[in-house]
Amino acid sequence: MKTATPSLTTSETFSVVSDLFSQAITGELIGMSNFASLAETIDDYEEKMEAVEHADSERSHAEGFLHFAKEAGLQVNINLEGEYWRSVREQFLAYAGKRDFIACLFIQEVILESFAVSMYTDVGDALGGEAGKLFRSIAEEEKEHLDHSTEILREELRKDATAFVDKIEEVHFNCMTILAQFSATTDLRGHCGVCHGSCMKADLHHVGLDSATMRGNALALYARALDNIGIPGEKSMVWIAQLPA
Amino acid sequence: MDRPASRLDFAVIGHQDSWANIHTFVNRIRTPEQGTLSVEKVKAIFPFIPARDLFRVTVTSRTGDTIKGVYIDTFIEPDKLGVTNLRTNLRKVEDAIAFAKKLEAPIVALGGFTSIFLEGELSPYASSNTRFTTGNTLTSAFIVKGVEQAAVENQLDLRSASVLIIGATGDIGRACVGYFQSRVNNLLLCARNKRRLERLAGEVKAGGGRCTSAIELSTLLPRADVIICVASSSNLALAGVKPEAIICDAGYPKNLFRDAADRPGFLFHGGMGQVEGGYRFEPDYTDSFYQYPAPDIIHGCILEAMVLAFEKRFENYSSGRGNITVEKVEEIYRLSLKHGIALAPFFNDNGLCPTRPKVSSI
Numbered sequence A: 001m002k003t004a005t006p007s008l009t010t011s012e013t014f015s016v017v018s019d020l021f022s023q024a025i026t027g028e029l030i031g032m033s034n035f036a037s038l039a040e041t042i043d044d045y046e047e048k049m050e051a052v053e054h055a056d057s058e059r060s061h062a063e064g065f066l067h068f069a070k071e072a073g074l075q076v077n078i079n080l081e082g083e084y085w086r087s088v089r090e091q092f093l094a095y096a097g098k099r100d101f102i103a104c105l106f107i108q109e110v111i112l113e114s115f116a117v118s119m120y121t122d123v124g125d126a127l128g129g130e131a132g133k134l135f136r137s138i139a140e141e142e143k144e145h146l147d148h149s150t151e152i153l154r155e156e157l158r159k160d161a162t163a164f165v166d167k168i169e170e171v172h173f174n175c176m177t178i179l180a181q182f183s184a185t186t187d188l189r190g191h192c193g194v195c196h197g198s199c200m201k202a203d204l205h206h207v208g209l210d211s212a213t214m215r216g217n218a219l220a221l222y223a224r225a226l227d228n229i230g231i232p233g234e235k236s237m238v239w240i241a242q243l244p245a
Numbered sequence B: 001m002d003r004p005a006s007r008l009d010f011a012v013i014g015h016q017d018s019w020a021n022i023h024t025f026v027n028r029i030r031t032p033e034q035g036t037l038s039v040e041k042v043k044a045i046f047p048f049i050p051a052r053d054l055f056r057v058t059v060t061s062r063t064g065d066t067i068k069g070v071y072i073d074t075f076i077e078p079d080k081l082g083v084t085n086l087r088t089n090l091r092k093v094e095d096a097i098a099f100a101k102k103l104e105a106p107i108v109a110l111g112g113f114t115s116i117f118l119e120g121e122l123s124p125y126a127s128s129n130t131r132f133t134t135g136n137t138l139t140s141a142f143i144v145k146g147v148e149q150a151a152v153e154n155q156l157d158l159r160s161a162s163v164l165i166i167g168a169t170g171d172i173g174r175a176c177v178g179y180f181q182s183r184v185n186n187l188l189l190c191a192r193n194k195r196r197l198e199r200l201a202g203e204v205k206a207g208g209g210r211c212t213s214a215i216e217l218s219t220l221l222p223r224a225d226v227i228i229c230v231a232s233s234s235n236l237a238l239a240g241v242k243p244e245a246i247i248c249d250a251g252y253p254k255n256l257f258r259d260a261a262d263r264p265g266f267l268f269h270g271g272m273g274q275v276e277g278g279y280r281f282e283p284d285y286t287d288s289f290y291q292y293p294a295p296d297i298i299h300g301c302i303l304e305a306m307v308l309a310f311e312k313r314f315e316n317y318s319s320g321r322g323n324i325t326v327e328k329v330e331e332i333y334r335l336s337l338k339h340g341i342a343l344a345p346f347f348n349d350n351g352l353c354p355t356r357p358k359v360s361s362i
């Protein structure tokens, strides 16, 4: 059994770290499925190949986390049907069904990757050791996904700013609302179906984390991502202020 | 950055001075279906938001010219302006400055706490076309002209008055010292750092002015006919003040206790101007944000950037500490009046100050 992460020594930390891995693996599998579905929405064969490649990259992230969790003897619970992850996936599929590539890209590479990059970085810094290294290195790779989409979305904004901002606003409220409910200090839509027992959020302090800071950092990165795409601040301010909390 | 916004004439960087204001602002944005958020929930989100433009501002000059700008908030927490949070706050100001540069604003006012950046080192800004101003020169102008006006309304002859300046060694404080040293009977100077205070008092005396300085405010308060509050501290108490004293609180956040407005005498919030041609926010948050008891009132520091934008004088007009001369105070005040930007009517926490009867019965 791997013992490189000193924080796994008590039952509380064992449980929290197990939950952190469960959430990460579930999220990666959702990402993998989303990219696979995204490939369907694209006509250009090169972009299709790129989407499949991305799906494979998310698969390898899931595999990396799974492998580590097994080695460390963590109790992992993967559940793609959990309340929040399932809802996010449904939102994605609804846009994929309409072959709305831009909306799909925004959900997967801006909304989900902002949360992944920020939360993996926070978790990585808090856990330290081998587990920390793993979270941080995957955060780095996710950041590339985020940067990649920014280019495409900027281009889209250049073509028709008003239509683009309207579309992004709609996708924001459809999808970001779910993540805001999920990441609120208390789950706003009930149990996530991934964590053991009650939600891990109350126990994050055992590994030096707190849910409010993690959520705040994720929202901050998301806001910066919106800035980089070129969404006016007066819009993003309203979008963030109107989220459930 | 590729933005749907049109060309900007100016930008303002600022921060909010109370959680109550932020709470109102956030809930004003939310719809009834989204429900209101408690102060605690607002506090859990607001400080994380990176600097961004909250609304556009259009200002009209008396000359008929119109300029367009944006307000960029730093999301600095109003109760964390002290030294313990200096690093975090400086990073937030830096973020806001980068944001203003991305928007290619030609002139930017650094309001309230954020002016700390310009009061120090200027070189980080040399790299872009954006120019910055603390706005402290026009703020100083509105303070000194306001005090003169209040003295007239209250039949106080400044030439025989003792004028106390709290925060005398600061940028605005020194501008006030420079302006009043030859115009009043006696200056009373207060700040916490004794060495700097004594050096300033020495300069005033060397220039032929009469002054007393003390780090203990309480020893100066009973002697003052006029009190100008330009300190970077809040909740200062006014024990022992003459009942008829004229008090100008120009702090942001306010220097004095909230209940100071209930004391006798004449207290007004100084450093404020009013735009004759009016200003407009888009989106229009004026029903919950930046509310004053009379229309079109704005802080002097913000107005300075607007005046410079009207004049197309894109320069670091107010920067460093202690560089504000009487000539510059007069210059920016004159330019301000040219565009219909004048002293705001006197007001405090209780609303507009009642005008005193001109003939005293005493």
Ligand SMILES: NC(=O)C1=CN([C@@H]2O[C@H](COP(=O)(O)OP(=O)(O)OC[C@H]3O[C@@H](n4cnc5c(N)ncnc54)[C@H](OP(=O)(O)O)[C@@H]3O)[C@@H](O)[C@H]2O)C=CC1
Pocket: B111, B112, B113, B115, B119, B134, B135, B136, B139, B166, B167, B168, B169, B170, B171, B172, B173, B190, B191, B192, B193, B194, B196, B230, B231, B232, B233, B250, B251, B252, B253, B270, B271, B272, B299, B300, B301, B302, B321
């Ligand atoms: N109305 C407007 O438009 C504007 C208002 N302002 C406000 O004006 C005030 C002054 O600004 P600025 O001159 O740039 O600030 P500075 O930092 O340059 O000066 C602050 C002064 O206050 C003194 N001070 C701080 N705390 C105390 C205290 N408890 N008792 C006595 N003196 C004190 C400082 O000296 P020491 O540290 O030695 O005590 C220093 O002399 C601030 O509140 C600022 O936010 C600024 C710009 C525009």
Ligand SMILES: [Fe+2]
Pocket: A028, A031, A057, A058, A061, A062, A142
């Ligand atoms: Fe991934």
Ligand SMILES: [Fe+2]
Pocket: A031, A058, A113, A141, A142, A145
């Ligand atoms: Fe990814």
